[in-house]
Amino acid sequence: MKLGFIGCGNMAGAMLGGILKEELLKKDEIIASTSSAKSLQRVRECFGICTALSNREVAEKSEILVLAVKPQYYEEIIEEIRECISDSQIVVSIAPGKSLDWLEERFGKPLKLVRCMPNTPALVGEGITGVCRNRRVEDGELEQVCRILRSCGETEVLSEHLMDVVVSVSGSSPAYVFLFIEAMADAAVADGMPRAQAYKFASQAILGSARMVLETGRHPGELKDMVCSPGGTTIEAVRVLEEKGFRSAVIEAMKACVRKAKGM
Numbered sequence: 001m002k003l004g005f006i007g008c009g010n011m012a013g014a015m016l017g018g019i020l021k022e023e024l025l026k027k028d029e030i031i032a033s034t035s036s037a038k039s040l041q042r043v044r045e046c047f048g049i050c051t052a053l054s055n056r057e058v059a060e061k062s063e064i065l066v067l068a069v070k071p072q073y074y075e076e077i078i079e080e081i082r083e084c085i086s087d088s089q090i091v092v093s094i095a096p097g098k099s100l101d102w103l104e105e106r107f108g109k110p111l112k113l114v115r116c117m118p119n120t121p122a123l124v125g126e127g128i129t130g131v132c133r134n135r136r137v138e139d140g141e142l143e144q145v146c147r148i149l150r151s152c153g154e155t156e157v158l159s160e161h162l163m164d165v166v167v168s169v170s171g172s173s174p175a176y177v178f179l180f181i182e183a184m185a186d187a188a189v190a191d192g193m194p195r196a197q198a199y200k201f202a203s204q205a206i207l208g209s210a211r212m213v214l215e216t217g218r219h220p221g222e223l224k225d226m227v228c229s230p231g232g233t234t235i236e237a238v239r240v241l242e243e244k245g246f247r248s249a250v251i252e253a254m255k256a257c258v259r260k261a262k263g264m
C-alpha cells in the first residue's frame, strides 16, 4: 500500500476526495482503518479503497501512514501501532498541538515523521496544508508526501513553530468562513432572497474576493477601497462592521484557536 489512514472521518475523507479526483493513487493503493465495521463500510462505499478493522494491519502495510484520528486518541493509537512501524515508512500526523518531539517520544524509536495541518477544502482540491518534518525525513521523502498533499490544493513547507498559527489561519478557518456565509445568507433571506440563491451569492462573493487577493497580488485594503464608493452603500456596511468589532472578533477568535492548539 502506498498510503494508509488510521481513522477516516471528515479530514481523511476530504483528503481522499482530492487524492482520488486527481487520480494520483489508485484505489487499491490506499488502505484505511476506523473504529467500527459500520464506518468502514461507509468508507468502502464512499471511496472504494481497501479497508481493515485492524490499525496494526494498516500501519504494517503503508509506505506513508496518516494518523487521522482526533488528538485525544493519538496516544493510544501510537501505543497500539508503534511495534509495527519501521524507519522505512513515513508517519504523517495531522493533529493540532502534537509536536514532532512529542510524536518521536511516544513512538520511542527513530522514525521518519511529517507533521502537517490540512483543511477540509481539500475535498474540492482547494485546501492548503502547512508541512514540517523531523530530521530523518529526506528531501525526496518530503516531496513524496507533498505530492500527495498537493492533490488536495496548496502545500507550504514551514518551520514547526508556525504550525499552531496554521491551525488558526487555515486548519480551523473554513469554519469561520462558513459562519460568515451563513450570516450573509441569513441577512439576504431577511431581506427577501430565497435561501439557496442567498448561499450562492454569498459563497461566490467570498470565492471571487479570495481569488482577487491571490491573483492580483494587491493589498486586501486596496481591494476593499475599490468597493467603497464615497457616500455609498459599502462604506456604510463597513462602518457598522467596524463598530461591532468585526476585525477584533476575528483576531481574538484566532488567538483563542492558537492558545487551544498550543495546549493540546
Ligand SMILES: NC(=O)C1=CN([C@@H]2O[C@H](COP(=O)(O)OP(=O)(O)OC[C@H]3O[C@@H](n4cnc5c(N)ncnc54)[C@H](O)[C@@H]3O)[C@@H](O)[C@H]2O)C=CC1
Pocket (backbone or CB within 6 Å): 006, 007, 008, 009, 010, 011, 012, 033, 034, 035, 036, 039, 055, 067, 068, 069, 070, 071, 073, 077, 094, 095, 096, 117, 118, 119, 120, 171, 172
Ligand atoms: N476536520 C478538520 O477540518 C480538520 C481536522 N484535523 C485533524 O484531523 C484529525 C481527524 O479529525 P476529523 O477527521 O475531523 O475527525 P473525525 O471524528 O471526523 O474522524 C476520526 C476518525 O477516527 C476514527 N477512529 C476513532 N478511534 C479510532 C481508533 N481507535 N482506531 C481507528 N480509528 C479510529 C473514527 O472512526 C473516524 O473515522 C484530528 O486530529 C483533527 O484535529 C486537521 C485539520 C482539519
Ligand SMILES: O=C(O)[C@@H]1CCC=N1
Pocket (backbone or CB within 6 Å): 096, 167, 171, 172
Ligand atoms: O477543530 C479542530 O480541533 C480540528 C483542527 C483543525 C480543524 N479541526
